[in-house]
Amino acid sequence: MQRPQRRRWLLLLFLGLFGAMNTVAFFHAWRFTHFSNEPGLHSPNPEQLSPGQKLWLLLTGIRNPKPHNGAKPAFPVETVTITSPNGPLEAWYARPDSGRARGTVALFHGYTSSKSHLTHEAGFFRRLGYNVLLVDQAGNGNSAGFRTTVGYREADDVAAAFHWLNDSTATKTQKQPTENQPLILYGVSMGAVAILRAEAELGIHPAANILECPYGNMRQTAYNRFESMHVPGFPMADLLVFWGGVQNGFWAFGLNAERYATQIHAPTLLLWGTADPRVSRAETDAIFAHLAGPKARHDFPGVGHQPYWQRYAADWEQQIGQFLARRR
Template identity: 60%
Template structure:
């Protein structure tokens, strides 16, 4: 006797389960590629807003290209190459001391970047009379490792750098300068790891891991739900932490360090709402500066005089 055909409810349930499985497989692959560097040839996938429709569909299906960042230049000033132990492995740093320094500025780069991208900023801090320490986060540039957690584990690298500097220069003022992911790592290091610098200069930190994932999908004109949530969930699972708690706005509420927060008004990766929440949360003396027309990029490119002036004003206060 022939088997009766499956009912429509059963077929719909099976289809829904298969679709859910497919979406999770795709999200798992995306999360892995976002948080693990590869040795594949070619450059990093272009920004979402720069992709064609076909390019967006390809990235959605296969994930981003995420080759390991490589330092493309070296300091023009005298420096030493150091290797600082961290919980994530050995970190490669460039230390550029100046005579009779007013303090030391430790610089931390952003996602899929490296310390050579901050040479312009480092040179300016030296002109102001500060020694500098540029560091590759674990997995980036000359440092050990292959993964990146967009600020969570990078906070341990910030703590390692602070410990190294404070042992070497116990009575020297220490300023943190961080961009995007580097800024979030700084905030987590202070909020949850007990790091205590003299001051912070942070540029375009995102409000939360979930929100930055939402912003990315919206930049591709794709629905943020449920893809952003699945991306954050699997990224945390793969790297051993609850990524929904990676929140710079929450970290800010436990920070009393004097802080300068900067943001570009055309930033599609970090919203004004996120920036406002972080600034409102900071408990210590604080200043902020907006850069009209700038996106998720170094602000000195479009506004060199304003960027330098604001830093000088912050230091003087």
């Protein structure tokens, strides 16, 4: 075969492979950021899969039905609707059992989750004397839509809930006005990143933040998912991030909690599990180092990307209780 013809075939082979990789990445990005309206369970976490199951996941994409809520909390709640740029959000609002509230804690869940997954945390805040607002972020639970952007557009939901709580003229609920009361934001993973962006770029100013396992940036979290499957991330992780952003109308490489942290002046408690396969120590170190305001951090040994209270209930309550006590 002559050299020019060989080069032409090599070029065609390269273009074919590049096109195939982009097609696969486009498909995976869509499945990752768009929930289906079908019953069933979400695909297991990559680290829980066998080699054959991982290969099948790479070929077919994740199964991603819209997350639904479980049972309501044991304590009484009022179901409210909050207007967000992403559509109507459903939330549960509750007051403590006795006395005037110390303030309000708004809670925001993680990826493929819902407000019902935070009822334990909300119950603890109520026992400390706080009103609580548990929010279904857009696309999740009983809120509008079937799309998630893993923290970017969810920041609009955080800002909408913040403004709703600060609107003392609201008449659709029996909530107490939050004037002269601290408004604290609590977020897990995606919810924590949404809080950081809402403060850094959307101009909200809470009294304090409690953040569990926020990822450092979208590119790194994509690489972490490939690493959890023991598959090289380059170039598919970058293509996945690129197409996910294109499909959802934002620059996904700019979704960066480490950068947002430089604009966070509210007192912040950062919590992380040392065995987390989704969020690395380096990411957590960078976020903590960049936080511009008063800050505290606590690591939970041997815990992965899961609620810390499940293994360290007393320690989790102590860290949060002490942090909030310093805010009074």
